Amino acid sequence: MNYKYSKTRRTQLIDRLAYKVFYVIAILIVLILAALLIYILVTGLPHISWHFLTGKSKPFQAGGGIGIQLFNSFYLLILTMLISVPISLGAGIWLSEYAKKNRLTNLIRTTIEILSSLPSVVVGLFGFILFVLQFNLGFSLLSGALALTIFSLPLLTTNVENALQTVHFTQREAGLALGLSRIETVLKIVVPAALPNIVTGMILAAGRVFGEAAALIYTAGQSAPAISFSNWNIFDLSSFLSPFRPAETLAVHIWKVNSEGLIPDASSVSAGASAVLIIAVLLFNFIARYLSNRIYQHMTGVKS
Amino acid sequence: MITDTETYIRDLNKEGNEIAISTDDLHVWYGSHEAIHGVSLAFERFKISALIGASGSGKSTYLRSLNRMNDNIYGTKVLGKIYYRGLNINSDKIDVYEMRKHIGMVFQQPNPFAKSIYDNITFALKQHGERNKEKLDEIVEKTLKQAALWDQVKDKLHTSALALSGGQAQRLCIARAIAMQPDILLMDEPASALDPVSTQAVEDTMVQLKDKYTIIIVTHNMQQAARISDYTAFFHQGDVYEYDRTKNIFLHPHIKLTDDYVSGHFG
Numbered sequence A: 001m002n003y004k005y006s007k008t009r010r011t012q013l014i015d016r017l018a019y020k021v022f023y024v025i026a027i028l029i030v031l032i033l034a035a036l037l038i039y040i041l042v043t044g045l046p047h048i049s050w051h052f053l054t055g056k057s058k059p060f061q062a063g064g065g066i067g068i069q070l071f072n073s074f075y076l077l078i079l080t081m082l083i084s085v086p087i088s089l090g091a092g093i094w095l096s097e098y099a100k101k102n103r104l105t106n107l108i109r110t111t112i113e114i115l116s117s118l119p120s121v122v123v124g125l126f127g128f129i130l131f132v133l134q135f136n137l138g139f140s141l142l143s144g145a146l147a148l149t150i151f152s153l154p155l156l157t158t159n160v161e162n163a164l165q166t167v168h169f170t171q172r173e174a175g176l177a178l179g180l181s182r183i184e185t186v187l188k189i190v191v192p193a194a195l196p197n198i199v200t201g202m203i204l205a206a207g208r209v210f211g212e213a214a215a216l217i218y219t220a221g222q223s224a225p226a227i228s229f230s231n232w233n234i235f236d237l238s239s240f241l242s243p244f245r246p247a248e249t250l251a252v253h254i255w256k257v258n259s260e261g262l263i264p265d266a267s268s269v270s271a272g273a274s275a276v277l278i279i280a281v282l283l284f285n286f287i288a289r290y291l292s293n294r295i296y297q298h299m300t301g302v303k304s
Numbered sequence B: 001m002i003t004d005t006e007t008y009i010r011d012l013n014k015e016g017n018e019i020a021i022s023t024d025d026l027h028v029w030y031g032s033h034e035a036i037h038g039v040s041l042a043f044e045r046f047k048i049s050a051l052i053g054a055s056g057s058g059k060s061t062y063l064r065s066l067n068r069m070n071d072n073i074y075g076t077k078v079l080g081k082i083y084y085r086g087l088n089i090n091s092d093k094i095d096v097y098e099m100r101k102h103i104g105m106v107f108q109q110p111n112p113f114a115k116s117i118y119d120n121i122t123f124a125l126k127q128h129g130e131r132n133k134e135k136l137d138e139i140v141e142k143t144l145k146q147a148a149l150w151d152q153v154k155d156k157l158h159t160s161a162l163a164l165s166g167g168q169a170q171r172l173c174i175a176r177a178i179a180m181q182p183d184i185l186l187m188d189e190p191a192s193a194l195d196p197v198s199t200q201a202v203e204d205t206m207v208q209l210k211d212k213y214t215i216i217i218v219t220h221n222m223q224q225a226a227r228i229s230d231y232t233a234f235f236h237q238g239d240v241y242e243y244d245r246t247k248n249i250f251l252h253p254h255i256k257l258t259d260d261y262v263s264g265h266f267g
Ligand SMILES: Nc1ncnc2c1ncn2[C@@H]1O[C@H](COP(=O)(O)OP(=O)(O)O)[C@@H](O)[C@H]1O
Pocket: B030, B033, B035, B053, B054, B055, B056, B057, B058, B059, B060, B061, B062, B073
């Protein structure tokens, strides 16, 4: 009796201690993150102005802006998502709903895991060899988008698969029992039910793509030639829509400004650009949460 | 014991009663584990037949074979014949999706779609080609009334079905199943997750539906089987030990095991 009592006491003690340790660790992580964010924003925000956000960057003088780079980042993101979202949806649906457990699917899963752990520099160099040189696409938005597709595809596919797996199997049974085919059940019941999670994952992946630099240095290139926003001919290299033009993005710009140091105000330009980048990525995160809550509410009528 | 069942089925046939669905020597394997050891049963049309027996005796496995829901479980094998309107539906040549429009199913856990109440009922109908809005409205109202749910949801048909209570969700699933106008409704412990009031509502619904549908229901609840069913099959370890009119099973079982089970000595 006594022994039992003391054991319970000890378990309780360990329990409380563990709680405190994890609590401290969690607080620590939040603090580090907050310090980082505050530092970047405090050093960067003073440099942000309308002129900075929309102006052209300057190669040697001070006072350049990040207008084209900012546009390039968003446009590259859109191109990347246009390519990778449909592919990842197809692959994720296949893996979750159709793939049998055999050696081929094991191989595919392993490949996806390896791909997702590839350093982005390696993805960039691979993209350089394959898209820029072999496919002769040159330093271009398209080369960049393809490299980023390789970078984001494993992330997105795993996300789609996991999101579908959280849909209970009774939903699939319900569909089949009503005489719906497998594909009808998957596309019209399971995928909509998984939509909040799928959308969240895609927007979070978008955030990572948006901030990626290493994979782009040798694919989308390090130059941001002037573009015309009134030229809608996508085959004309000066058109803002042309996917064939070289396009330095915001993240690449930060890297280049710092590593080359050719402009006198390099530190303030990179601080301002970093703040813009961070704000954009934070926005992606908030949008992801907001959208998935909205979709969930819409579907369930319940606030989460 | 099995002979009893066979004689009984023969008698049932002789009486000229119409058979909705029957199985002939049905075996079901999960991998190398045989869960059903050759069951032959025939279910009369427009009656409620109950499948009773201890947990793990194979009731769900048997029921799910009848509209081939076990096809979807990897590694299952179903051997033997399942006759629906004289057609052996346990065959590769059968279009299972078409067949399931005629043999509907309600599951143990309510599983409404993450859609509105209205769409839950109309979704499959639309997929199957019904586009007429008035007809769909009519079906929604009719089936929700049949499922004793109409009064509670008629003002919120276009809100999400996931906000319904468990009992309401299950009745929605029943409405959804009968909206397909199946011949046969298979129900696997449809009331086991429900409170007594909802259970009562679901039971009332089933008794009403009997006029138009053949119902086969798995239940753990002896009182429920006794209250609503016309015939009862007693499952034990993957075999049917006795199949008879419900009142005989409960009052004059032929086999001691049946008696033990229905009087609550095991299970
Ligand atoms: N998906 C499955 N995989 C393997 N074995 C199963 C599966 N489902 C049921 N079984 C086994 O089949 C037998 C009958 O189960 P079940 O039909 O669910 O019984 P009941 O519905 O009467 O409780 C049990 O031994 C159970 O363990």
